[in-house]
Amino acid sequence: MEDRAAIPVTLPRDNPTRSYWQLDVDDIADLRSTESLPEKTDTVIIGSGITGAAVAFNLLSNAAQDLVMIEARQACSGATGRNGGHTKAASYLSFLHHQHEHGTEMAAKIVRLELANIRAVHAFARDHGIDCDSNPCTTMDVMYDAKQWKMAQKAVKALQDAMPGDDASAYTFHSPEEVRDKFYCGKGGDEGVRGGLSYEAGSLNAYKLVIGVLKLCLEKGLNLQTNTPATSVSKLPGGGYQVDTPRGTITARRVVMATNGYTARLLKRFQGIIVPLRGHVTAQRPGLSMPKSGLPGTYTFFYEKGYDYMIPRPRGCKFEGDIVIGGRLSSAVSEGLNEYGTTDDTAEDEDTMRDLGNTLPRYFGDNWGDDHPESRVRNQWTGIMGYGPDGLPFVGEMPGEKDLWVSASFQGHGMVLCWMSARALVEMMEGRDEELRLWFPDVFRISEPRFDLTFKGRMHTRGDPSSE
Missing domain, CATH: 3.30.9.10 (D-Amino Acid Oxidase, subunit A, domain 2)
Structure with missing residues (x-):
């Protein structure tokens, strides 16, 4: 497993297998809101799946402006647009492990968050009239x-x-x-x-859900740039970040990595950590x-x-x-x-x-x-x-990198983790961090010690730790 985890992560590949959900590709699949990339913006979100869309919606709903989302391929062409659409937590599978590692209170908080995420996703689709075959x-x-x-x-x-x-x-x-x-x-x-x-x-068509969220974001002023891979993200001497793409460079005050399995391609600290x-x-x-x-x-x-x-x-x-x-x-x-x-x-x-x-x-x-x-x-x-190495998402600001934010590593469990993690990330970005402790598990937060862990494979289905 160590050798597999060490394989350098690439950008998303061209011409992926065609997902069942994308047999009918939406009109915004190849959208570029502006013909050229803006040279400067406030916030760049990299990735247009459920995490990127949810972060964008929450930021824009809180009056954020100058928000650019870049996507390497078509809109929602990554894991969100390719999964089964299963909003299912199966929280008992990981409960004993979480209880053993983090205590009963934290294990219970994770369970409650997963159910809240399921309900929130279906409620959002219903309340905003998004036709995504939502089926609690x-x-x-x-x-x-x-x-x-x-x-x-x-x-x-x-x-x-x-x-x-x-x-x-x-x-x-x-x-x-x-x-x-x-x-x-x-x-x-x-x-x-x-x-x-x-x-x-529950179940839903995750592709149609996210396309619906992106359309709401476009109405609120999102600049969506598809078929625009980010090739590097670098910190600028005076603050902020430079995001390089084949179509040009964007400078931004802050960057959000909504890149899940591809995160280590741009943030090398995650090589071997998010696999x-x-x-x-x-x-x-x-x-x-x-x-x-x-x-x-x-x-x-x-x-x-x-x-x-x-x-x-x-x-x-x-x-x-x-x-x-x-x-x-x-x-x-x-x-x-x-x-x-x-x-x-x-x-x-x-x-x-x-x-x-x-x-x-x-x-x-x-x-x-x-x-x-x-x-x-x-x-x-x-x-x-x-x-990830501990079976948990990485959500928060990168250590020592002000305004470089990440929400990734969802363990194949994104439909019950991404939505609430995105909401939590926006709360952190906007300085309401302390209020999060009432409902968001601290163990999901990015911390320096987690980068020292060793990846050993899938963790979220492990059973009784006392039998190991």
């Missing part, structure tokens, strides 16, 4: 591995003991029979269901025996070496009933080792995609039936996530 719903975790099932029960109990009566600790356990009968798993397929648990979550990881996703047509009314919510399937996450497309949307499923990291060479350190979302691992394409008939068994006559897989693509 129940999710089901199906456990096929006895050890993980035992850990899940222990973790949920610890979480509920720490947060009695809290919405964020509301979980329901299901027997194998209930998982098969109510959630259509097994029965002629993978019969090794150990049990399941359900809780609050890119390539993920694989498919969109599949449902089998002909699947329930015509649709599945009851979203799913994650846990097996010995990993997990797959699954989002049925809600009724009334384009491709209604399609099933988006991603994961299978363990299917790649050396159980996915070579997916770390790569920023190549122009390509895919054939073994991973093949296994993803074959998962659904196994999970749903007889309930799947014959494949759709137009074929099972409608689309498949890859995207680049960003993982």
Whole structure:
């Protein structure tokens, strides 16, 4: 893993695989608000995904002016526009680890933030009329591995003991029979269901959400410059920063890095600290025996070496009933080792995609039936996530670098971390830092000691630290 983490991070690649969400590219995908880059501005945001869009919206809503956003490729062409759209925290998976490392109070604060993020994203889409297939719903975790099932029960109990009566600790356990009968798993397929648990979550089209937020920002005066990669960010002697691009140079009082897995390309201190990881996703047509009314919510399937996450497309949307499923990291060479350190979302691992394409008939068994006559897989693509050494985001001002701000390293968990982290970052930028301690976890903040940690792989699914 050390060798993979040391691979120099590149800029986003040209001509990435085409995401299911971008089969219909929005009108602002290639927008440049002004023909040429402004030579000088107050704030530059690098990155146009959910973090960049949320930071821009919060700044502009607080009367910020002269805000320029630059994006290496099309608008929202990175991880946000390429993920599954799953607003699902599964907070119990990391609760024991966070409790062990940071104490019960901090672990509970992280859990509450994740649920608040889910609710805030869907509320924003509703309140601002953004058509993004927002679907708050129940999710089901199906456990096929006895050890993980035992850990899940222990973790949920610890979480509920720490947060009695809290919405964020509301979980329901299901027997194998209930998982098969109510959630259509097994029965002629993978019969090794150990049990399941359900809780609050949701799904949405993250690309359409962010495009909607960017359009609100454009109305407020945002200058969006797509297809404009930042090649370097350097501090100026008199204060402020110079941002270099192939189209020219911008000087700014402050810079926000909303670059997640690509952050180390511009900020070398993050090399080996925020490590890119390539993920694989498919969109599949449902089998002909699947329930015509649709599945009851979203799913994650846990097996010995990993997990797959699954989002049925809600009724009334384009491709209604399609099933988006991603994961299978363990299917790649050396159980996915070579997916770390790569920023190549122009390509895919054939073994991973093949296994993803074959998962659904196994999970749903007889309930799947014959494949759709137009074929099972409608689309498949890859995207680049960003993982850190302690399984937590990096949010705040760079140590010793005044007005150089970062919100990145979301551990493949961005849909339940980015929105509130962006809100917190703006609070820090505008000097309301102390108020944040009521709701924003201090352990998410950038600090000097975190740069001394060693990256060892994904952390957010680790279970009971007492068993290590």
